[in-house]
Amino acid sequence: MxxxxxxxxxxxxxxLSKEELIFIKKHLNFWDxxxxxxxxxxxxxxxxxxxxxxxxLNNPDECLGLLLIKKGELRxxxxxxxxxxxxxxxxxxxxxxxLSASCLINNITFDVHIKAEADTKAFILDTAxxxxxxxxxxxxxxxxxxxxxxxxxxxMWAVEQILFMTFDKRLAIFLLDEMAKNKSMEIxxxxxxxxxxxxxxxxxxxxxxxxxxxxxxxxxxxxxIQVKDPKKLKEIIG
Numbered sequence: 001m002x003x004x005x006x007x008x009x010x011x012x013x014x015x016l017s018k019e020e021l022i023f024i025k026k027h028l029n030f031w032d033x034x035x036x037x038x039x040x041x042x043x044x045x046x047x048x049x050x051x052x053x054x055x056x057l058n059n060p061d062e063c064l065g066l067l068l069i070k071k072g073e074l075r076x077x078x079x080x081x082x083x084x085x086x087x088x089x090x091x092x093x094x095x096x097x098x099l100s101a102s103c104l105i106n107n108i109t110f111d112v113h114i115k116a117e118a119d120t121k122a123f124i125l126d127t128a129x130x131x132x133x134x135x136x137x138x139x140x141x142x143x144x145x146x147x148x149x150x151x152x153x154x155x156m157w158a159v160e161q162i163l164f165m166t167f168d169k170r171l172a173i174f175l176l177d178e179m180a181k182n183k184s185m186e187i188x189x190x191x192x193x194x195x196x197x198x199x200x201x202x203x204x205x206x207x208x209x210x211x212x213x214x215x216x217x218x219x220x221x222x223x224x225i226q227v228k229d230p231k232k233l234k235e236i237i238g
Contacts, residue, residue, distance in 0.1 A: 020048070020070070020123075023070065023094075024046065024068065024123055027068055027094050027096065028066075028068065028096070028125075028143070029143065030137070030139040030140045030142075030143045033137065033139035034133075034137060034139075034140075035137075038133060038136070038137060041129060041132070041133070042125065042129065042133065045125060045126055045129040046123055046124065046125050047123070047124050047126075048070070048121065048122070048123055048124075049121070049122050049123075049124055050119070050120070050121050051072070051074075051116040051119070051120045051121075051122070052116065052119060053116055053117065053118050053119050053120075054115070054116060055115070055116045056113065056114070056115050057074070057114040057115065057116065064114075064124060064126075064127065065124050065125050065126040065127040065129070065130055066096060066097075066098055066124065066125040066130050066144075067091070067096060067097040067098075067114075067122050067123070067124055068094075068095075068096050068122060068123040068124075068125075069091050069092060069093055069094065069095050069096075069120065069121075069122050070093065070121040070122055070123060071093050071120065071121050072092075072093075072116065072117075072118045072119055072120025072121060072122070073090055073091065073092050073116070073117040073118045073120060074090065074091045074097070074114050074115065074116055074117065074120055074122070075087055075089075075090050075091075075114070075115050075116075075117045075196075075197070076088045076089055076090070076091065076097060076112055076113070076114050076151075077112070077113050077114075077115070077196070078112060078113065079113065084199070085113075085196050085199070086158070086162070086199040087158065087196055087197045087198065087199060088112065088151075088154060088155045088158050089151065089154035089155070089158065090117065090197070092181075096147055097114070097147075097151065098144055098147045098148050098151065117193075130144065158199070161173070161198070161199075162199050167200065167204060167208055168208055168211075168236050169236060169237055169238070170198050170200075171194075171198065171205065171208050171209070171212075172233040172234075172236040172237050173237060174194065174197065174198050175187060175218070175225070175227060175233055176230065176233050176234065176237075179227055179230065185226060185227045185228075185230075186224055186225070186226050186227075187224060187225040187226075187227065188223060188224045189223075189224070189225070190223055191205045191206050191209065209225065215229075215232065216228060216229055216232075217229045217232045217233060
């Protein structure tokens with residue numbers, strides 16, 4: 001069964017390959033602790049979604065459910081009253097997000113937005129099914145709360161950087177994290193993207209990168225940054 005929407009498609013679980021099922025079981029580690037009825041329920045409710053780069057997955061009034069990234073990248077962010085995007089964290093292959101199901105969790109009072117930063121394929125377990133499984137299976141409940149705590153840790157780290165760190169430290173941390181993530185000294189991101197990822201303005205990012213360049217730390221090219229001296233970035237962090 002296949003259904004077509006504006007710019008994404010989804011397939012029911014009976015269209016999943018054996019490899020996709022293995023991937024789901026590996027990353028949703030409560031699977032082996034489900035009874036057969038619960039496994040059947042979950043298998044009938046998981047959908048596969050493909051999103052084009054730039055697509056906004058949800059709005060504040062929508063509660064998607066549990067997200068598991070098969071490939072691509074999603075960015076989770078909040079909006080300030082002035083409309084500025086503040087990135088909380090990014091999700092890549094094998095990572096999960098339960099803040100997209102925040103309506104399940106008491107006392108979450110802020111709205112999160114999710115945007116595809118690249119063409120992305122993800123699995124979704126809908127909110128109602130996740131809620132039902134959490135109520136009747138302690139392993140699912142523990143998984144949900146553990147992932148929630150992990151993501152809130154990411155949120156608090158993002159807030160801590162914005163509130164208490166100088167911008168040069170924040171940018172140095174970001175560049176080092178990108179290097180480690182991509183295993184490369186070359187970072188293929190625009191200054192506009194970096195500004196969104198670290199909750200700043202493009203002009204601020206541009207000025208600091210030019211400062212880094214004058215110190216021999218980076219070399220700037222159109223749409224990319226070549227890190228020349230990671231040691232100096234670490235010294236900035238202190």
